[in-house]
Amino acid sequence: MTTRSRAVVLEEFGRPLQLREFDVPDPGEMSAVVRVGYAGVCGTDVHLRAGKLPVPTPVVLGHEAVGQVSALGKGLTHDVLGNPLHEGDWVSWLNNVACGRCRFCLVEHQPTLCTGNRKIYGINQSSDAWPHLSGGWSDYIYLQPGTVLVKMPEVATPQQVISLGCAGPTAVHGVLDEVRVRFGDTVVVQGSGPVGLASAMYAQLAGAAQVIVVGGPAARLELTEQLGIGHHHLDIFEVTDPAERVEQVRRRTDGNAGADVVIEATGAPSAVAEAIEYARPDGSISVVGQYTDHGTTPINPHLITRKNLNISGSWGFGARHYIGYVSSLPQLLERFDLGRLVSEYPLTDANSAIDDVKAGAVLKAVLRVSDE
Ligand SMILES: [Zn+2]
Ligand SMILES: [Zn+2]
Structure with a gap:
């Protein structure tokens, strides 16, 4: 039958x-x-x-x-x-x-x-x-x-x-393959959806000393914190000014220089401009969140050159x-x-x-x- x-x-x-x-x-x-x-x-x-x-x-x-x-x-x-x-x-x-x-x-x-x-x-x-x-x-x-x-x-x-789900292997590609997280690094993860959380977990497994999750809403960040995902959590609904967020993140880094690695996992185009601000000179940025084409966004390309940034994309x-x-x-x-x-x-x-x-x-x- x-x-x-x-x-x-x-x-x-x-x-x-x-x-x-x-x-x-x-x-x-x-x-x-x-x-x-x-x-x-x-x-x-x-x-x-x-x-x-x-x-x-x-x-x-x-x-x-x-x-x-x-x-x-x-x-x-x-x-x-x-x-x-x-x-x-x-x-x-x-x-x-x-x-x-x-x-x-x-x-x-x-x-x-x-x-x-x-x-x-x-x-x-x-x-x-x-x-x-x-x-x-x-x-x-x-x-x-x-x-x-x-x-x-x-x-x-x-x-x-x-x-x-597919967030796990997506993060393996974006966090472990496209950029290198080293022992002692400060890593900023933008986004607290599945891809962001998976990215934060892999950064921790890879030896990051501190992982700062920039996301929201509050309930989600609370669960994230309870599960030990990320060391610091910055709520974008609470700190709504991007410049203030950059300031807060930098204050947690050596010499206020910025993060060694930034993982963008939000899907919001403007997050990429913010990632460029979070990164320290010669830092790395992995853009894994922009799956859907939400159009263009203003960025300051001078910072990419000036800071000698390494920016990479990863598709699937x-x-x-x-x-x-x-x-x-x-x-x-x-x-x-x-x-x-x-x-x-x-x-x-x-x-x-x-x-x-x-x-x-x-x-x-x-x-x-x-x-x-
Ligand atoms: Zn999927
Ligand atoms: Zn083929």
């Missing part, structure tokens, strides 16, 4: 998502069918439902998920790190499959800039096309050949693995960053109670979950699909 799968489908932009049913295909060569346990909801899903991104519809949403192997196709015997795979194993996977043929895949080794046909689960694979189940907000997902599949570390529960994450995230979970969990970031919803409440993320009412919304 064919197994059926419920799936949350975006059929029409700006309209509520629909719960539909599909047949679960048997996995072909080097493919896998995974029974989803938990799936994350992120800011991108808010934009997708609203129709702000050019994606095909209908589409099963869900680009962050963890689950148990339901069936393995011929030839798929091990995860990407060489661990044997069996039915029932808890696994996670990189949500995108780059083409492997273009200049950015083959020459520059920057697969997130792939100009080929990069598949992204839960975003650009229409559910009208085979294998239909290409998103994580679904009882089952079909993982195609080339998917970077990794077994979950035993010390981490599925809820903990999904707690940072590839296999190295994803594996970095999963492999660092034991270290993250030793220090931070990641489960407390999560608010759970049943799969059937996907619309409310998106509403709550949009309203900033929850830090990390997670859909509970199945858990056995």
